[in-house]
Structures are given as C-alpha cells and as structure tokens.
Amino acid sequence: MAGAKKNKKKKPDRQAFLANKHDLYQRAVQEPEADIEFMEEIFRSKFKRDPILLREDFCGTGFLSATWAQHNPTYRAIGYDLDSDTVNWGVEHNLTKLDSEQRSRVDLRIANVLDAPNDPVDIVCAMNFSWWIFKQRRQLIEYFSSVRESLAGSGLFVLDIYGGKEAYEEMEEEHEKDGFDYIWDQDKVCGISDEILCHISFHFPDGSKMKRAFTYDWRRYGMKESQDILIDAGFSSVEVYWEGTDEDGEGDGEFTLEHQAENTDAWIAYLVAIP
Ligand SMILES: C[S@@+](CC[C@H](N)C(=O)[O-])C[C@H]1O[C@@H](n2cnc3c(N)ncnc32)[C@H](O)[C@@H]1O
Structure with missing residues (x-):
C-alpha cells in the first residue's frame, strides 16, 4: 500500500525546476537590440555623432549593457542595480559571452541608482518601467534630477x-514564448494611490510552473504627469515616441515621435528627456 501511495506522488516540477528565472525573463521581456537601435537613432539625429557611454539604470542582469558593448567597438556601458544575485547572474551569463576587450567596456555595479555619481554620460536609460519603483513624487524628482x-x-x-x-x-x-508561456499578472491596482502590484510567472509544456518569479510593487505614473515631473526635475523638453500597430492592432515595435495618440486598451511608449 505504501508503494501505491508513492506512485501517486506528484511528479517533480521538472521544466520549471530546471529553468532559470533570469534567463526566462531575458527571453520573454527584453529586446536590447531594439532598444539600442532606437537610442542610437534618436541620439544621432539630435547630436550628429554616435553616443559612447550608456548608463543603464535598474540594469538587472546587464543584458542591455552587454549588448551595447557588443554592438559597437567604441561603446561603453555602466549599469546600476540593487540586487546582487541578479547582477552576479548577469556577470556570469551575459558578460562571459563577450570577449575580454568587449567585457572591459562594461561595468555592472551593485548600487542604488540614487547613489550613482553625476559623471557625464551620453545616455541614461531606465527600461521596463523600473522607475515606477519611486512611489513618492519627490523621490521621482530626486531621481530624475540626479x-x-x-x-x-x-x-x-x-x-x-x-x-x-x-x-x-x-x-x-x-x-x-519559445518553450514556455510568460504570464504578466497585474494583481492589484489601487484607484486612490495608483499603486500596482504585478508578478511575472512562467508556465511550461509539462504542466510545471514557476509562479511569481518576479514581483513589482510600483506606482503607475500617467503619461502627461511623467512628462511634467521630468520638466520639474530640470529637463528642458520631453518627447514621446509612440508605438505603431500592425494590421491586428498589436504593437509593431516601431516608435515614432507623436504629439497626439488614441488611448488604446494597452500602449507602450518611450519618453526621451532632453537636458
Ligand atoms: C523591472 S526590473 C528591470 C530589469 C532590466 N532593466 C530590464 O529592462 O528588464 C527592475 C530592476 O530594478 C532594480 N532596482 C529596484 N530599485 C532599484 C534602485 N533604487 N536602484 C537600483 N536598482 C533598483 C531591481 O533589483 C530590478 O533588477
């Protein structure tokens, strides 16, 4: 009887157990080449030269910084993230993919973005809505000002x-996604504080799940509100690059400078703030 009971035991969560959450995140969420193409194009059109030094705030695994260094032999990147496990995973898996010369042009630092020195850089980026971590307007102004x-x-x-x-x-x-499903769970949305609690989970073909691999406790800032805060923090202007849609109404990955746009069910945009 004991043996029969044993056979009924749940199978171990095999695919979920074998997968790594940072690898899944990068494959599900990040497109560093697209970000780089966008930033390069805007920078070149404004300043008639190539950018060199990128500061990647909230860099996580530094996937974007590593891709930046790989993308052009003159490009350098400095990344800041608070989470040592995430940064260390990135050093081990993203930086080791670079040759030693490329690697020498990337510096991932475990630190708060608020403590980043004010050394001059060409581009600072804060991707995947990470700046929503600052729930108080005064904190966000402090960050934007720095x-x-x-x-x-x-x-x-x-x-x-x-x-x-x-x-x-x-x-x-x-x-x-390729080999798994990516689940974006906007779990709690507060009508009063604009706080949102979101999770990322991954589901696998064998039925196994990696639940709540990442959790984000954010304040969602509105589009015009965000532009106003950037201006209040000392930027002289802010441009909005709005994503176009394909024939099915899905985002097409093409971002163009716009001054008006329909408030569709779900949209993504880049803000470009100019000093
Ligand atoms: C949504 S992830 C973004 C990762 C990556 N930049 C991307 O584009 O996918 C947010 C990251 O911000 C980091 N983080 C949160 N608060 C931070 C702070 N004050 N300073 C530096 N990193 C911070 C977290 O550790 C996490 O890795």
Whole structure:
C-alpha cells in the first residue's frame, strides 16, 4: 500500500525546476537590440555623432549593457542595480559571452541608482518601467534630477512607460514564448494611490510552473504627469515616441515621435528627456 501511495506522488516540477528565472525573463521581456537601435537613432539625429557611454539604470542582469558593448567597438556601458544575485547572474551569463576587450567596456555595479555619481554620460536609460519603483513624487524628482545632472548639453534620458485602459485593471495576460508561456499578472491596482502590484510567472509544456518569479510593487505614473515631473526635475523638453500597430492592432515595435495618440486598451511608449 505504501508503494501505491508513492506512485501517486506528484511528479517533480521538472521544466520549471530546471529553468532559470533570469534567463526566462531575458527571453520573454527584453529586446536590447531594439532598444539600442532606437537610442542610437534618436541620439544621432539630435547630436550628429554616435553616443559612447550608456548608463543603464535598474540594469538587472546587464543584458542591455552587454549588448551595447557588443554592438559597437567604441561603446561603453555602466549599469546600476540593487540586487546582487541578479547582477552576479548577469556577470556570469551575459558578460562571459563577450570577449575580454568587449567585457572591459562594461561595468555592472551593485548600487542604488540614487547613489550613482553625476559623471557625464551620453545616455541614461531606465527600461521596463523600473522607475515606477519611486512611489513618492519627490523621490521621482530626486531621481530624475540626479539623471539630469549626469547629462551634459548633448545627452539623453530614455525611459519607457505603459498605459491605456488595461493599465488601470487587475488583469492577467499570457504570451507564448519559445518553450514556455510568460504570464504578466497585474494583481492589484489601487484607484486612490495608483499603486500596482504585478508578478511575472512562467508556465511550461509539462504542466510545471514557476509562479511569481518576479514581483513589482510600483506606482503607475500617467503619461502627461511623467512628462511634467521630468520638466520639474530640470529637463528642458520631453518627447514621446509612440508605438505603431500592425494590421491586428498589436504593437509593431516601431516608435515614432507623436504629439497626439488614441488611448488604446494597452500602449507602450518611450519618453526621451532632453537636458
Ligand atoms: C523591472 S526590473 C528591470 C530589469 C532590466 N532593466 C530590464 O529592462 O528588464 C527592475 C530592476 O530594478 C532594480 N532596482 C529596484 N530599485 C532599484 C534602485 N533604487 N536602484 C537600483 N536598482 C533598483 C531591481 O533589483 C530590478 O533588477
């Protein structure tokens, strides 16, 4: 009887157990080449030269910084992230993919973005809505002001933002990726504080799940509100690059400078702040 009981035991969560959450995150969420292409194009059009030094705030595994160094032999990157496990994973898995010369042009630092020195850089970026970590407007102004101080006359601050009806709803969306499903769970949305609690989970073909691999406790800032805060922090202007849509109404990955846009169910945009 004991043996029969044993056979009924749940199978171990095999695919979920074998997978690494940082690897899944990079494959599900990040497109560093697209970010780089966008930042390069805007920087070149404004300053008629190539950017060199990128500061990647909230760099996580430094995937973007590593790709930046690989992308052009003159490019250098400094990344800041508080989480040592995440940064160390990135050093081990993203930086080791670079040759030693490329590796020498990337510096990932375990530190708070608020403590980043004001050394001049060409571009500061804060991707995947990481700047929503600052729930108080005064904290966000402090952060934006410190970024502003790091940008000389010819520098840019690039950050992304999402919105639309669905950004105000408790909802879950599932995306099929290569070998797993990526689940974005906007678990709690507060109508008063604009705070949102979100999780990322991964589901596998064998039925195993990596639940709540990442959790984000953020305040969602509105589109115009974010532009106003950037101006209050000392930027002279802010441009909005809005994503186009394909024939199915899905985002097409093409971002163009816009001054008006329909507030669709779900949209993503880049903000480019100019000192
Ligand atoms: C949403 S992830 C973004 C990772 C990556 N930049 C991307 O584009 O996917 C947010 C990251 O911000 C980091 N973080 C949160 N607060 C921070 C702070 N004050 N200073 C530096 N890093 C911070 C977290 O450790 C986490 O790795």
